[in-house]
Structure formats: structure tokens, C-alpha cells
Amino acid sequence: MSTAPSIEHETGHGHHAEPYQGGVMRWLTTTNHKDIGTMYLTFALIMFFIGGAMILAVRAELFQPGLQLMQPEFFNQLIGVHALVMIFAALMPAATGFANWQIPLMIGAPDMALPRINNWGFWLLPPAAALLTLPFILALFGIGDGAVNTGWTLYAPLSVQGGMGVDFAIFSIHILGVSSILGSINIIVTIFNLRAPGMTMMKLPLFAWGWLITAFLLIATIPVLAGAVTMLLTDRHFGTSFFNAAGGGDPILFQHLFWFFGHPEVYILLLPIWGLIPHVLGTFSRKPIYGYKAQVYSFIAIGVLSVVVWAHHFFTAGMPVPALLYFMYSTMFISLPLAVLFFCWVATMWRGAMTFETPMLFAQGFIVLFGLAGLTGLVLADVAADAQYHHSYFVVAHFHYALFAGGIMGVMTGVYYWLPKWTGHMFSETLGKWHFWLTVISFNLTFMPQFFLGLAGMPRRIPDYALQFAEFNAISTVGAFILGFSQLIFAYNIWKCVKGGTKATDKVWEGADGLEWDLSSPPPHHSWEIQPVIK
Amino acid sequence: MSLVAVQTLAGRTWVARPNHSLSVVGRRRLFLVTAGVSGGIAFAFSCFGAWPVLPFAGVELLFLWWALRRSESMADDFERITLESGQLTIETRRGAQVERHEFQPYWARLQFVKPPGQHCHRLLIRSHGKEVEVGSLLTEEQKLALAEELQQNLGAA
Numbered sequence: 206m207s208t209a210p211s212i213e214h215e216t217g218h219g220h221h222a223e224p225y226q227g228g229v230m231r232w233l234t235t236t237n238h239k240d241i242g243t244m245y246l247t248f249a250l251i252m253f254f255i256g257g258a259m260i261l262a263v264r265a266e267l268f269q270p271g272l273q274l275m276q277p278e279f280f281n282q283l284i285g286v287h288a289l290v291m292i293f294a295a296l297m298p299a300a301t302g303f304a305n306w307q308i309p310l311m312i313g314a315p316d317m318a319l320p321r322i323n324n325w326g327f328w329l330l331p332p333a334a335a336l337l338t339l340p341f342i343l344a345l346f347g348i349g350d351g352a353v354n355t356g357w358t359l360y361a362p363l364s365v366q367g368g369m370g371v372d373f374a375i376f377s378i379h380i381l382g383v384s385s386i387l388g389s390i391n392i393i394v395t396i397f398n399l400r401a402p403g404m405t406m407m408k409l410p411l412f413a414w415g416w417l418i419t420a421f422l423l424i425a426t427i428p429v430l431a432g433a434v435t436m437l438l439t440d441r442h443f444g445t446s447f448f449n450a451a452g453g454g455d456p457i458l459f460q461h462l463f464w465f466f467g468h469p470e471v472y473i474l475l476l477p478i479w480g481l482i483p484h485v486l487g488t489f490s491r492k493p494i495y496g497y498k499a500q501v502y503s504f505i506a507i508g509v510l511s512v513v514v515w516a517h518h519f520f521t522a523g524m525p526v527p528a529l530l531y532f533m534y535s536t537m538f539i540s541l542p543l544a545v546l547f548f549c550w551v552a553t554m555w556r557g558a559m560t561f562e563t564p565m566l567f568a569q570g571f572i573v574l575f576g577l578a579g580l581t582g583l584v585l586a587d588v589a590a591d592a593q594y595h596h597s598y599f600v601v602a603h604f605h606y607a608l609f610a611g612g613i614m615g616v617m618t619g620v621y622y623w624l625p626k627w628t629g630h631m632f633s634e635t636l637g638k639w640h641f642w643l644t645v646i647s648f649n650l651t652f653m654p655q656f657f658l659g660l661a662g663m664p665r666r667i668p669d670y671a672l673q674f675a676e677f678n679a680i681s682t683v684g685a686f687i688l689g690f691s692q693l694i695f696a697y698n699i700w701k702c703v704k705g706g707t708k709a710t711d712k713v714w715e716g717a718d719g720l721e722w723d724l725s726s727p728p729p730h731h732s733w734e735i736q737p738v739i740k
Numbered sequence: 741m742s743l744v745a746v747q748t749l750a751g752r753t754w755v756a757r758p759n760h761s762l763s764v765v766g767r768r769r770l771f772l773v774t775a776g777v778s779g780g781i782a783f784a785f786s787c788f789g790a791w792p793v794l795p796f797a798g799v800e801l802l803f804l805w806w807a808l809r810r811s812e813s814m815a816d817d818f819e820r821i822t823l824e825s826g827q828l829t830i831e832t833r834r835g836a837q838v839e840r841h842e843f844q845p846y847w848a849r850l851q852f853v854k855p856p857g858q859h860c861h862r863l864l865i866r867s868h869g870k871e872v873e874v875g876s877l878l879t880e881e882q883k884l885a886l887a888e889e890l891q892q893n894l895g896a897a
Contacts, residue, residue, distance in 0.1 A: 318811050386800055390807045397770060398811045400761040425778050428800055429785060432793030439792075447789065455789070462790055465781075512781075735860045736759060736879045 233328070236320030237730065238305045239627070244327050245302030246620070249295050250696065252334060253613070256290035257689050259283045264651075264685040266668055267678050280668040281354040282370065286337055288357035289374065292474065293381045294334045296608065299616045300477040301326075301388050304416050306627060308392065310721035310728060311410045313401025313737040318394040326387035333380035340370040356666060358467070361448035361459040365440045372441070375434045382427045389420035389427075401720070403739030407501070410719055411494065414501050415480020418508040419473050425512060426466040426473075433462035457522055464515040472511040474608060476504060478615030479546060482568055484719065485622050486550055489565035490557025491716035496549035503542035503549075510539045520588050521595045529588045536586035543579055547572070562714070563637030564622035567614055570645045574610030578603060581656065596666075599659025602652045609648060617644075617695065624702055625709035629727040632702040636694055643691035650684025743882045745889065751824025752893055754886060756877045760815040767808050775801050819877055821886075823893050830865065830872050843867045845894045852887050863887050 232244060263283050266274045275283075305323065309316055317323045340352040353374035355364045364371050396409070396417050409417075436447040437459070446452025448459045479500075487494045494500070516524060516532040524532075550572055559565070581603040585591050594600060617640075625631050654677035659665075663674045670678065709726040720737055721728075746753045762770070782797035814835065822829040828843040843865060851864040863875040863883050875883040 319807055322807070386803065390804050393770075393804075394807050394811050397766070398760055398762040398815075402759055402761075404761070421774070421777075424774060424800060424804070425781055428778065428782055428796035429790075429793050431796040432782075432785065432790055435792045435796075436790065458789060461788075462785065462793075465785075738879065 234324070236316070236324050238309050238317045238320070238323065239728065239730070239732070241317075241323050241327050242302045242305030242307075243627075245298045245305060245330075248327075248330055248334075249299035249302060249616075250699070252290055252294035252298070254692070254696070255338070256287050256295055257692065259287040259290070261685060261689050263287065264682040267670070268682040269679065270670055270672055270675055272669055275668070277668045278354060279351065281356070281666065282341070282352040284666055285353045285356045285374075286341075289337055289353070289377070290334070291608075292357065292470065293378070294330065294337070296474050296612050296616070297381075297385065298330060300416075300419070300474065303412070303477060303481065303616075303619050303623075304388070304392055307623065307721060308395060308413050308416060309399070310724060310732055311413055311719055312396065312399065312404055313720050313733055313739070314395060314399035315731060315733050317391050318399055319391045322387050323391055326384050326391065329380050329384040329387075333377045333384065336373045336377035336380070340373050343369075358463055359434070359437065359459075360463070361437060361440070361456045362450075364437055364459075365448060372438070375438050378434050379431060382431050385423050386427055389423040392416055392420045393424075401733075401737045401739055407498065408739060410480075411483050411497065411500055411504075412477065412480035414504055415476040415478070418504045419476045422469045422473050422476075422508055422511065426469045429462055430466035433459060433466070436462075457519075460519045460522055461516065464518045465512070468515040468518060469508075469511040471604075471607065472507055474612045475615070476507070478571070478612060478619070479504070481619045481622070482550060482571060482615065483553060485564050485568045485618055486553045487718065488622070488714045488716040489562060489568075490554045490559050492553060492557040493718070494549075495552040495555075496545070499545050500549050503545045506542040507539060510535065510542070514539065517586055517591070520591045533586055533588045537583060540579065540583060547576065547579075558716075562621075563632070563634055563641060564618050566638065566641045567618035567621060570641065571610060571614045571618060574606055574614065574645070574648070578606035578611055581606065594659055596664055597659035598655040598663045598665055601665050602655035602659060605652045605655075609652070614644070614648075620695075620699065622714075623721075624699065625713045626721065626724075626726050626728070628703050629709055629725075630702050630706035631709050631713075632698050632706065636698040636701075640691060640694040640698065643694070644688065647684045647687035647691060651681050651688050652684075654678075654681045654684075743878055743886060748824070751822065753823075754821045754889070756819040756875060756882075756886075758815065758817050758877045760811070762811070764812065767812060771801075771805060771808055774804060817877065819874055821874060821890070823890075828865070828894070830874060841870070841872045843870075843872075848894055850887060850891055850894070852884070865890075 232240065235241060235244075260283070262274070263280060266272070266280060305317065308314070338352065340349055343349045344351040349369035351368065351370055353359070353364075353367065353370040355367050355371065359371065359374065396413055400409070436445070439445040440447050440449055440454070446454040448454045448456050450456060483494045483500060514532060514536045516528065517536045520529060520532070561569070581599070585594060585600065585603060621632065621637055658674055658677050658681075661674065663670055711724065711726050712722045713726060714722075720739075723737070724732060744755045746755070778797050778801060782793045785793045816833065817835070818831075818833050820829075820831045822831075823845060826845065828845045828848055830839075830841045830843070832839045844867065847867045849866045851866060852861050853864060854861045860880055861883060862873055863886065865872050865874060875886050878886060
């Protein structure tokens with residue numbers, strides 16, 4: 206005779222909890238996607254302030270004509286390192302931080318596919334950032350001649366002849382590239398392999414789609430940048446002549462290589478933001494995202510087009526007329542899928558029950574100001590107009606509308622949108638609104654005058670200028686300082702939210718839709734222990 | 741995750757596998773397309789004299805291949821519970837680690853436990869001081885279904 210065993214439903218039994226290290230070791234050794242996401246975002250915020258401090262020094266110098274605060278050499282170093290820090294050490298890590306935190310939560314995965322690689326990807330960043338900024342400190346002790354002073358583009362032959370800072374920048378770029386590749390491959394494998402059952406590619410959240418295209422763009426372009434800076438290194442120290450015309454090389458080849466990476470880099474920075482904006486618009490309009498498929502196909506089209514338009518960055522370097530025409534028209538063609546995105550964003554809000562909490566305000570600011578970046582980009586895409594505006598402050602204003610209003614304000618949108626989910630606390634709406642209005646007003650105060658400076662003929666990357674540009678430069682500097690200091694409100698609001706505040710609900714926002722909102726706020730250390738199934 | 745039950749003349753077998761949304765064919769296609777594009781770009785630039793791009797593209801693609809292979813090997817993880825010839829056998833594979841446990845069905849006890857503060861249940865099989873967790877690859881519903889099926893079959897054994 207056999208007795209049927211009963212299934213005992215028990216509670217209160219010990220659990221196989223993962224050993225959870227405290228202190229510094231937790232952060233050094235963590236493989237948890239949320240910890241690593243937090244580290245990326247914290248690192249990005251710190252580097253954002255370091256890069257910002259550099260450019261405030263530059264703007265202080267430009268407050269009035271003449272040399273007041275620094276020598277031209279140091280001015281050039283600040284300009285170049287500011288750009289490298291903001292692009293590689295602030296914006297890219299912020300987007301990667303979002304990916305780490307959100308992609309597993311949004312696709313129903315327990316973690317990233319390669320958690321240890323994820324840890325290495327992050328910990329390569331601090332040494333790379335140190336390499337970028339170390340030459341400043343070494344110069345204080347009389348070692349070397351300061352940081353890279355060629356601008357972030359490292360154009361040859363100037364960079365072939367440059368000082369020790371160029372070598373530091375080359376090695377830093379190599380390390381940052383490795384970090385980006387590790388992150389990209391991890392994201393690709395995670396999205397393709399760890400989606401919850403039922404989540405087909407056409408049910409993937411738009412944020413994950415944006416990051417997927419970004420990851421493929423990084424894989425396609427980082428080896429080209431790595432090859433270019435390696436060729437630069439061998440030209441500098443090993444007697445090769447890749448970019449040295451005297452030795453049979455071609456300086457223009459460097460521009461082709463650099464911008465083959467550099468132009469897609471703009472979309473690498475922006476695609477994750479374009480992915481998150483529809484989620485925010487849908488949430489605060491209390492409507493489903495409009496044109497999901499159209500947006501996915503637009504992401505793909507923009508990704509493909511972004512690698513075939515690079516030479517519009519150096520129309521004035523000289524190229525055959527058919528090439529000029531090809532790069533002009535192909536660049537303008539990108540505006541078509543971008544117009545589709547803008548249409549979908551507006552249509553998502555159309556007749557929605559809109560409310561304007563801080564994330565929605567930032568999303569609105571993003572749409573309007575990034576729209577200006579797109580329109581001024583069309584002006585620069587025109588070969589004839591570009592001959593006038595190239596290397597002028599018009600270009601500086603254009604790419605800051607793209608990368609500050611489009612990139613950094615997009616990151617701020619995402620932080621305010623997901624911060625309550627990450628911390629379990631609501632942030633201060635009052636401080637958030639102050640932050641938004643001060644940022645938008647001071648941003649326009651800083652960069653709108655630069656369009657007119659550029660149209661009037663003021664060249665970029667100069668520490669001194671003609672008297673006719675004095676007033677607009679003074680306005681721009683005042684705006685820059687207000688913009689810089691208003692970011693302290695952002696940091697304080699985050700700090701306050703991390704430390705405590707009103708408890709956030711699991712869904713956080715009334716109109717929020719997506720898997721991540723089914724988890725608790727903050728999510729458990731191991732997300733999705735119960736595998737969700739998408740109907 | 742998938743749970744498949746197979747009835748044979750000798751007894752019954754349940755096999756659980758983890759969730760993997762990319763098929764083997766899909767994995768190969770993904771690699772080939774990525775390698776084609778990235779390798780093509782590197783080859784094109786090398787034709788214009790920038791041959792140092794090639795090794796970087798090669799290393800990157802090797803890493804992508806390794807990452808996909810690794811995720812493929814994780815897809816081979818399984819849990820197999822076999823109840824036949826008066827023997828309950830549990831075989832598990834996690835990466836390279838393979839384990840096998842045997843129980844006598846008469847003495848085996850099933851426990852469906854929810855530890856405090858945790859979101860999911862654990863399904864444990866215990867006997868003679870030995871405890872093995874099964875169903876860790878399954879959803880909560882699948883785990884409960886497996887527990888009920890195991891209960892019926894252990895009772896009939």
C-alpha cells in the first residue's frame with residue numbers, strides 16, 4: 206500500500222538569498238543590473254558637473270573680448286576635454302544606466318544576459334575618465350603640456366603634432382570604446398534572448414528598440430574609431446604616415462574615419478532618448494503610444510541612414526561635386542523618418558488627458574528645442590549654406606540644441622520619469638518645476654545668441670573675438686552660469702528622493718503602461734523571480 | 741521556460757527548460773548579419789588604406805560570437821524529473837554543473853514553500869534528511885501544476 210504524499214504549503218522557511226555584500230565591495234563586485242545602472246547614472250552625473258565646470262570656465266573667458274582668465278592653449282584644452290567628457294563620460298553612460306535599469310524590467314528578464322561583463326563594462330569608465338583629465342593635473346606639476354588641445358575631433362595633422370594629452374585621449378577613447386562594445390553586445394544578447402514569453406519583437410517597448418538600434422550602431426562604428434586613433438598613435442610614435450601627406454598619407458582620411466563614427470554617435474546618443482520619450486508622452490496624455498510600428502521603422506531607417514551621411518561634417522574640406530550632392534541629399538533625407546517621429550509624438554498627445562508633471566514638462570521642452578536642432582541641421586546640410594556657417598558659432602548652437610536639449614534634457618526626462626520607481630520615493634515636484642523652467646530659459650539664453658553670433662561670422666574655438674560680438678557673448682555667458690547652477694537643483698532633488706520622501710506606488714504614474722510598473726517601487730533585488738507572460 | 745511531460749511504458753518524465761527567446765537559427769542569422777555589416781565596413785575602409793580597422797572589427801565580432809555561444813550554452817540548462825521503476829530521479833544542469841539525485845517515491849515529501857519577503861514559491865522534494873529544489877526554471881503557475889502532477893504520480897507509485 207502506498208500513501209499519497211501531500212503538498213505542504215509552508216511559509217517562513219529559509220531562502221536561498223544571494224550573499225549580499227555591503228560597503229564598497231558591493232559596488233565593486235556587483236553583477237545586479239540595478240546596481241550597475243545606478244553606478245552608470247551616478248558616474249554620468251558627476252562627469253556632467255565636471256564637464257560643465259570646464260565649459261563655465263570657457264564661458265567666463267568669453268564674457269568679454271580679450272584674454273582675461275587663461276591662455277589660448279588652456280582654453281583649447283578645456284574645449285576639447287569638455288566635449289569628450291560630456292559625450293563619452295556623461296551622456297553615453299547615462300543612456301547605458303537607463304538601459305541597465307530599465308531593459309530587464311521592461312522586457313521581463315531577470316537580469317542582463319552577461320552580468321559579469323556588465324560589471325567590467327562599467328568599471329572601465331572611471332580609469333578612462335581619469336586618463337582624459339589626468340594631463341590637467343600632471344601639467345600642474347610641470348609634467349607634459351596639459352590635456353588634448355585639438356578639439357574632440359582630434360583632426361590630423363594637428364593631433365599628430367600635439368602634446369602628451371593626445372596620447373592620453375587616444376588611450377581613453379580605446380577604453381571607452383571597449384566599455385561601449387561590452388555594453389552593446391550585452392544589450393543585444395539580452396533583448397534578443399531574454400524577452401519574456403509572448404514578447405515578440407513588435408511588442409518590445411520603444412525604449413528597448415531605441416537601444417537595440419544604438420547597440421548595432423556602436424558595433425558598426427566603434428572599430429572604425431578605434432582603428433583611426435590607433436593609426437594616429439602609430440603616426441605619432443612609430444613612424445607611419447597614414448595621415449601625413451609628406452609621407453604619402455592623407456589627412457582627409459582621418460576626417461572620413463572619425464566622422465564615420467562621429468555622425469552615428471549623434472544618433473547613438475539620441476536614439477535611447479527617442480525611445481523613452483513616447484513612454485513619457487503616453488503616460489501623461491493617458492493614451493496608448495501613437496504609431497508604434499512607424500516609430501520602430503523610423504528608428505531602423507535613421508540607424509541605416511546615419512552611417513551613410515558622415516561627410517556633411519566636412520563639406521568645406523573639399524570633395525567632388527557628386528559627393529557633395531550625395532551627402533547633402535542623404536543628410537536631408539534623415540529628416541523624413543525624424544518627421545515621422547515628431548508626428549507620432551504630437552499625435553500621442555493629441556486629445557489626450559494631459560497633465561504636466563516634471564517628466565512631461567521636460568518631454569515638452571525636449572520636443573520644442575530638439576525641433577529647433579533639426580531645423581538648423583537642415584540649414585547645415587545644405588552645401589552652399591554650410592560653406593558660410595561651417596566652423597562658426599551657428600554649428601555650436603545647433604549641436605547644443607541637439608545634444609543638450611535633445612540628449613541631456615531627454616536624460617532628465619527619463620530620470621524624473623523612473624526615479625520614483627528606482628528609489629520608491631516621489632521627488633519634489635516644486636523643485637522639479639523650478640529645475641525645468643530655469644533650465645529651459647537659461648539654455649535658450651545661452652545658445653540662442655550663439656546662432657546669431659555664428660550668422661554674423663564668429664568662428665568657434667577661439668578665446669578672443671571682435672568687439673562686434675561682445676553683447677551676445679556676454680548674454681550667452683550669463684545664461685551658461687544660470688544653466689550650470691540650476692543643475693544643482695537637479696542633483697539635490699535626486700539626493701532628497703534617494704534619502705526619503707513620499708512613498709511611491711508601484712505604478713507611480715496614473716497613466717503608466719508597461720511591465721516595469723507591475724513590480725514594486727523600488728523593485729526587488731532580483732527582478733522578475735516570477736516570469737511574466739505577455740498575452 | 742517550458743515544461744514538457746512525457747508518459748512512457750516504464751513511467752513518467754517531466755523536463756523543464758529556461759526561457760530563451762532566440763532560437764539557434766535566429767542566433768546564427770543575427771551573428772551573420774552583424775558580421776556581414778561590421779566586417780564589410782572594416783573591409784571597405786581597409787581598401788582605402790585604413791587596414792587597422794580590420795583587427796578591431798575582428799576582435800569585436802569574436803566577442804559577439806562568444807557572447808551568443810555563452811547564451812546558447814545557458815539555453816542547454818534543464819531539470820529532468822523521472823519517475824519509473826519505483827525510483828524518483830532528479831537531474832539538473834546549470835552551465836557545466838550537472839547533478840543527479842535519487843529518492844524512493846514512497847518516502848518522498850513535496851513542499852510548496854513561500855519564504856517571507858519573497859515573491860515566488862519554492863518546490864522542494866525531501867526524504868531522509870535530503871532536500872532538492874525543483875521547478876526553479878518555471879513560472880509560478882507551471883510550478884504549481886508540476887507540484888500537483890508530482891503529488892498524484894508519487895501517490896500512485
